Amino acid sequence: MNRKQILFYALFNAALLSCIFIFKDELAIVLFVGVVSNVFIVYRLELVHQLENQKRVSQAKQLNLQQEKNIQLKSRQIETIVSNLPFPIALMDTHGNIVLSNILFDQFVIDHNQSLSYDSKAFQQDIGSFIKHAYIKDEAQTKTFNINGIDFQALSIPVFDGGRSSGCLFMFLDITKILEGERVQKRFIADASHELRTPLSVITGMIRILNRPDFKDTETLKEFVDQIDKESLRMDNIITDLMVLSKLSSNRVILNPELVNLKQLILDVYTPLKRSILEKNNTFTLEIDEKIHLNLDRVKAHQIFTNLLTNAIKFTQDGTITISSEISAPFCIIKVIDTGIGIKEEDQKYIFERFYRTDQSRSRASGGSGLGLAIVKSFVIAHKGEIEVSSTVEKGSCFTVKLPL
C-alpha cells in the first residue's frame, strides 16, 4: 500500500468519524463499524506490505549470496587454470600493476611485493623494457629472448573492458625445442646437400673433361669412368643412409624381431668384409659363445655390426680387429675392438651425430659421409639397447653395444 492510498483511507475514516459525531444514532453505530473495519483493513494492508518488503529483502540477500558464491567459484577456477598453465602468465592493469599472475611468472619476473623487479637476475633488462612498453599499447606485441640458453617468445595481448583498454595479458612461452628443431633441420639439409654436392662436382668435372672434342686419352678415360662409378656409388650410399635416417627421425623404425644366433650373425657380417680385412693386413678374431641367441631384427642387427666392422677396418692398418661378447644381465655386451688410429676425446661425444667425421677421417680418402654411427645408434636404441665408445689416439677404439637378453 502506498502513501496516497494510506492518505485516502485516513481522510475517509476522518470523514466517517465526523459523521458519527454529527448523527449520534444507529447510523453512527454503522459508521463506527465502518471506521473500525477500515482501520483494520489499513493495518492489514500495511502488514502485508511490510511482509512483502521483508521477503523481497531476504530474496535479494539470497541472490547476492548466490552471486557472491558464483563469483568466488569463478575466481577459484580462473586461479586454478592460471596457476596450472605451464608457462609464465600475468594480467597487468593500465598502471602497470600485476592484477593476476601464476607462480612461474612470479619466479620469472616479479618479486613477492607484486611489483616489477627489473634488477632480478633471471629477469633481463630487455624483458623489463618489453613489458614496460607493451602494456600501454593497443596492439598485441611479440618478441623472442634468450635467457640462460632458453629461448622465450614473449607475447603481450591488450585486454579491453567495454571498448576501453583495461590492461594487458603477458605470456612467456619456452620455444627452445621448436627453434632447436628448426636449427637441426636446417643443419641437416645444409650437411646433406654439402655431402651430395662433393661427389656430384667430381662427376660433373670429369664428364666435362671427357666431353672435350680433343679428349682422346684412353687410359684417363678408364680412370675417370672408374672414379665416376665410385662417386655415383657413394652418392647412392648417402641417399640410402639419408632415407634410413629420415625414417628413424619420424619414428618409423619398425622392428621385426626373431631369435638370432649371435655368432652366426657376426660371421654373416664378417664374410663379405674378409677381403678388405686382409687387404689392410689386419687379423680378425671372433670371441663369441655360439650358444647366445638374442631377440633381434636380423636386417637391422646386421647393419649395426657391418657399420662398426667397416669402421674398424677403415681406420686400422696392420693391426687386429676383435669382436667379443659376454653376458651381463639384463644385457649381452658385444665389443668391436680395433688397434687403429683411435678417436680424440673431444671427438668421442660427437661421432654418433649425423655427418660428424673427425679431422683425421676427413683428410683421408676413405670417403665416408659420417652417417654410419648415427644409424647404428638409432638401431641400437630401437632395440632398447645402449652404445658407447672408448678410444685412445694411435692405440685403437672399442665400441660397446649392449643388447637386451
Ligand SMILES: Nc1ncnc2c1ncn2[C@@H]1O[C@H](COP(=O)(O)OP(=O)(O)OP(=O)(O)O)[C@@H](O)[C@H]1O
Ligand atoms: N673405429 C674407428 N676408429 C677411428 N675413428 C672412427 C672409428 N669409427 C668411427 N670413427 C670416427 O667417427 C666418424 C663417424 O663415423 P661414421 O661411421 O658415422 O661415419 P663414416 O665412417 O665417416 O661414414 P659412413 O659410415 O657414413 O660411410 C668417422 O668419420 C671417424 O672419424
Ligand SMILES: [Mg+2]
Ligand atoms: Mg662408418
